[in-house]
Amino acid sequence: MKKAINLLMLLLLYVVAASAQKYDVKCLRGDSVAVYDVVETIRSEDTYYSKGEKLMFYLHDGEQVEAVDKFYDKGVIDTGGSIGYAVILRDGKKYCTLSENLVFSKDNPEGVEDKVLTKSDELAHTIQGRIFYSIIPYIIIALLFLGVMVLNILAMRSNKIRSIAVIAIPVCIMLGTLIEIWAYSVLGSDCFWWCDKNRYGFFGSLLRIIPFGLIVFYQVMSIKFYEPVILGEAFDGDVQDGISVKPALISMLAAFPVLIASALICDFLDLGGWIETLLILVSFLLALGIGVFLSFKRNIELMKSKKLGILLTLFTIVYILGCIVAVWGLIVVIFKLIIQILIVGGIICFVLYAMPAPSSGGGGGTTYRTVYYDEDNKAHDSAYACDKANEEIAKREAGKHN
Numbered sequence: 001m002k003k004a005i006n007l008l009m010l011l012l013l014y015v016v017a018a019s020a021q022k023y024d025v026k027c028l029r030g031d032s033v034a035v036y037d038v039v040e041t042i043r044s045e046d047t048y049y050s051k052g053e054k055l056m057f058y059l060h061d062g063e064q065v066e067a068v069d070k071f072y073d074k075g076v077i078d079t080g081g082s083i084g085y086a087v088i089l090r091d092g093k094k095y096c097t098l099s100e101n102l103v104f105s106k107d108n109p110e111g112v113e114d115k116v117l118t119k120s121d122e123l124a125h126t127i128q129g130r131i132f133y134s135i136i137p138y139i140i141i142a143l144l145f146l147g148v149m150v151l152n153i154l155a156m157r158s159n160k161i162r163s164i165a166v167i168a169i170p171v172c173i174m175l176g177t178l179i180e181i182w183a184y185s186v187l188g189s190d191c192f193w194w195c196d197k198n199r200y201g202f203f204g205s206l207l208r209i210i211p212f213g214l215i216v217f218y219q220v221m222s223i224k225f226y227e228p229v230i231l232g233e234a235f236d237g238d239v240q241d242g243i244s245v246k247p248a249l250i251s252m253l254a255a256f257p258v259l260i261a262s263a264l265i266c267d268f269l270d271l272g273g274w275i276e277t278l279l280i281l282v283s284f285l286l287a288l289g290i291g292v293f294l295s296f297k298r299n300i301e302l303m304k305s306k307k308l309g310i311l312l313t314l315f316t317i318v319y320i321l322g323c324i325v326a327v328w329g330l331i332v333v334i335f336k337l338i339i340q341i342l343i344v345g346g347i348i349c350f351v352l353y354a355m356p357a358p359s360s361g362g363g364g365g366t367t368y369r370t371v372y373y374d375e376d377n378k379a380h381d382s383a384y385a386c387d388k389a390n391e392e393i394a395k396r397e398a399g400k401h402n
Helices: 002-019 119-123 127-132 136-155 159-195 197-234 246-268 273-303 306-354 383-401
Strands: 021-025 032-043 046-060 064-073 083-090 093-098 102-104
Touching (some): 032 083, 119 159, 127 136, 127 159, 136 159, 159 306, 197 306, 246 273, 273 306
Antiparallel strands (some): 021 064, 032 046, 083 093
């Protein structure tokens, strides 16, 4: 019997080993990555994994591991995304580690397909991925907007600095904005990894979100702070006399809903081929172009120069795109941070509200309970029991009248 069990265990280990694939450790941040125990659950012949709380050991850059599966750790209540973990083997036991720190090894036999890493994991190890998974680009963005703030203050005190700030401020804003757009185009919402509560916990994320929110606020307001610099003392703060942003913003926000609506209409009318493509393209360009044209026209009138009006409008378009990315990112990270607390708080309030009042008993303290009285003035412990008693009373009264 013992030999049969040992044989079965060896067979199972062989099956697991046969399905394992080799991966090289390549840490995104630092030179080591934590490895945790893993909880394995089998339901309906399917295996489910979850991350354990116990830190087992560390893997270092250049090490090689075998991985057999992948899962997403979502926590108890988490509507704010999830992190991928690879199930790895070490000395015949299973553990888990962040899959983003692994790359598919060249030592795998030819024809073996990677079944663990996603495109997001692979992207993290490209040149662009490594750039935006480091903190450096985000520090550069913060420094650029800090520079804009300093130039705005100094420009209002010195005409010499003001002449420099007229060019330097939009250049700094555009550089910061272009880095934001580039980061989002590469990583999507993952570019806000540096304030993700799944990685850094509630307080760690909060400490990052506060300065992020301040920078986003200043980024949104930066064009208003720039108006006195470029327009000089003649500018009195009137929105109508400032840089035209609103028409272009409305068009840019409306363009994609119009695109989707046009596609749905074409599908409903059963239009296809070049007619569908033309109608969708025209509707998109019209929705986008009307507002941009209005901003362009007003900016030419403001600057009294077609060339400066074009440059100013191009600047506002980049500025708007950056603000959309930054505001959207702030909303995402705040939602991730607070939604779990709101849900847990709601559950706790519901439980406290729904709990029956404690009845009096021994122990020395005075307690109170709610008493419900029916039509016969008899006491009941719950509203349900009282209602049922009233129903019986009503039936009894109805029988008497009949």
